[in-house]
Amino acid sequence: MGDKTEALTSILKLQPVVPVLVIQDLAHAVPLARALVAGGLKAIEITMRTPVALQAIRAVADKVEGAVPGAGTVLNAGQFHQAVEAGSQFIVSPGTTIELLDVARKSSVPLLPGAATPSEVMSLKEEGYKVLKFFPAEQAGGAAYLKSLSSPLAGMQFCPTGGITPDNARDYLSLPNVVCVGGSWVAPKALVEAGDWDGITRLATEASRLAA
Incomplete structure (x- = not known):
């Protein structure tokens, strides 16, 4: 677990914001990823919410340097295996199940499991996890709630996702137990559909500077 924790942490520390993408059109995957990488956001979460998600992951893995x-939104062992085969270097789930923990234990690809309560965090800590997704961040209590976990659950790190915007991202990034945040605002639907890749690179550049 130690090696996988280090691998996951090194990925999440590449940037303060991990883009959370819902790709509807496969043709958008490569230029969108290139635009995000150009803006400094290399780690990219492609959610398994659309029929083209696996193809999008494979295309980004094969064609986008850097x-x-x-x-993301990996819910079961089958999706975990499919995502790894497509080229995913990390797996993100909104919550945690025994099935996901079992498949993650056997895989060399790290899992970022979701948690929203102290009991869930404690259970994952017992499993050897040190880095978790805090989801849904704003709806579950926001930065103030996450800050309150930092003392009793010392040593646990989080990537909050859900309701994160440029206006509140720094509230999370300033916390000692936050390694990065996940956000969809860096790839708004209107810009993606318009093919405004330069606009997305500008948003990515701004996001990459949030921790400065």
């Missing part, structure tokens, strides 16, 4: 593709 990108570190991951799969």
Whole structure:
């Protein structure tokens, strides 16, 4: 678990914001990923919410230099295996199940499991996890809630996702137990559909500077 924790942490520390993408059109995957990498956001979470998600992960893994593709919204062992086969270098789940923990234990690809309560965090800590996804961040209590976990659950690190915007991202990034945040604002639907890759690179550049 130690090696996988280090691998996951090194990916999440590449940038303060991990883009969370819902790709509807496969043709958008490569230029979108290139635009994000150009703006300094190399680790990219492609959610398994669309029929083209696996193809999008594979395309980014094969064709976008510098990108570190991951799969998000992974709900079961089957999706975990499919995402790894497509080229995912990390796996993200909104919550945690025994099935996911079992498949993750056997894989060399690290899992960022979701947690939202102290009990969930404690259970994952017992499993050897040190880095978790805090989801849904804003709805579950926001930065103030996450800050309150830092003392009783010392040593646990989080990537908050859900309701994170440029306006509140720094509230999270300033916390001692936050390694990065996940956000969809760096790839807004309107810009993606318009093919405004320069606009997305500008948003990515701004996001990459949030921790400065």
